[in-house]
Amino acid sequence: MANLKETYLKDVVPALKQKLGVTNPMLVPRLTKIVLNMGFGIVEKDVQKQLVQDLEAITGQKAVLCKARKSISNFKLREGMPIGAKVTLRGDRMYEFAERFFNVTLPRIRDFRGVPNRGFDKAGNYTMGMKEYVTFPEITAVTTASGLDITFVTTARDKEGAKALLEALGMPFMGR
Numbered sequence: 001m002a003n004l005k006e007t008y009l010k011d012v013v014p015a016l017k018q019k020l021g022v023t024n025p026m027l028v029p030r031l032t033k034i035v036l037n038m039g040f041g042i043v044e045k046d047v048q049k050q051l052v053q054d055l056e057a058i059t060g061q062k063a064v065l066c067k068a069r070k071s072i073s074n075f076k077l078r079e080g081m082p083i084g085a086k087v088t089l090r091g092d093r094m095y096e097f098a099e100r101f102f103n104v105t106l107p108r109i110r111d112f113r114g115v116p117n118r119g120f121d122k123a124g125n126y127t128m129g130m131k132e133y134v135t136f137p138e139i140t141a142v143t144t145a146s147g148l149d150i151t152f153v154t155t156a157r158d159k160e161g162a163k164a165l166l167e168a169l170g171m172p173f174m175g176r
Contacts, residue, residue, distance in 0.1 A: 003099060004095045004096070004098055004099040004102075004169060004170070005092065005095040007169075008030070008031075008095070008168075008169065011168075012165070012168040012169060013025055013028050015168060016028045016029065016164060016165065016168060019164055020161060020164065029124065029154050029155050029156035029157075029161045029162060029164070029165040030154065030155050030165070031094060031095070031098065031152060031153070031154055031165070031169075032090070032153045032154060032155055033088055033089060033090045033094060033153045034088075034089045034094050034097055034098060034150065034151065034152055034153070035086060035087070035088050035089075035150070035151040035153065036055065036058070036059055036086065036087045036089070036148060036149070036150055036151075037066075037084065037085075037086045037148070037149040037150075037151070038051060038055050038063075038084055038085050038086070038133075038146060038147070038148050038149070039066075039083060039084040039147070039149075040083065040084060040085070040144075040146050041083055041084075042075070042076060042077060042081065042083065043144070047144050048082060050144070051085065051144065051146055052065070052085050054133065054139055054142075055085050055087060055148075056087070057138040057139065058133065058136045058138050058139065058148075059087045059089060059093070059097060060093060060096075060097075061087050061089065061093060062087075063085040063086065063087050064085065064086055064087070065082040065084070065085050066082065066083060066084040066085060066086055067079075067080050067081060067082050067083065068080060068081045068082075068083050098152075098169060099170075100137075101150070102169065102170040102171055102172075103170065104137055105135050105136050105137070106135075106171075106172065108135040108137075109135050113174055114172045114173050114174035115128055115171060115172065115173055115174065116128070116173075116174055117163070117173055117174060120159040120162055120163065121159075122158070122159070123157075124154050124155070124156030124157055124158055124159065124161055124162040125151060125152060125153050125154060125162065126151070126152045126154070126162055126163075126166060127149060127150070127151045127152075128149070128150055129147055129148070129149050129150075130147060130148045130149075130150070131145075131147050132145055132146075132147070133146065133147075133148040152166060154166075
């Protein structure tokens with residue numbers, strides 16, 4: 001079992017029960033999945049293949065190609081062309097990725113002061129973007145600079161519950 005999962009079960013659940021005023025432990029917010037999304041647009045096949053391999057190296061799981069739904073002539077985009085890739089992590093892999101992300105990747109960002117507070121939606125999920133994914137230790141060389149979106153999907157019913165959960169798991173937010 002992942003260390004972060006053990007920490008969640010032993011330390012975070014009782015702390016969140018007390019902080020949120022919940023009596024039933026099943027009502028305590030938890031991570032459901034983590035989705036990593038990379039949009040690379042229209043690029044050559046070899047660059048596209050390298051970006052997908054990088055995403056697979058970061059997550060340890062096979063990436064799914066996202067294809068264009070409809071053609072847009074101004075962008076030279078045709079229906080069915082691959083324009084991105086995504087990976088959905090659940091279970092132990094999700095907790096292992098979250099632990100590596102909080103403890104290894106985020107501290108490697110230059111002049112890092114914490115993640116912004118504005119990434120929460122009304123359903124209790126948190127989305128953040130990274131301009132470059134070079135800070136992941138699995139990446140040795142980058143051929144093309146590409147961004148990466150990371151979404152933490154929780155069972156929290158509001159922003160406050162989601163923020164409390166992610167803070168308890170170890171995500172450093174700006175201006176506590």
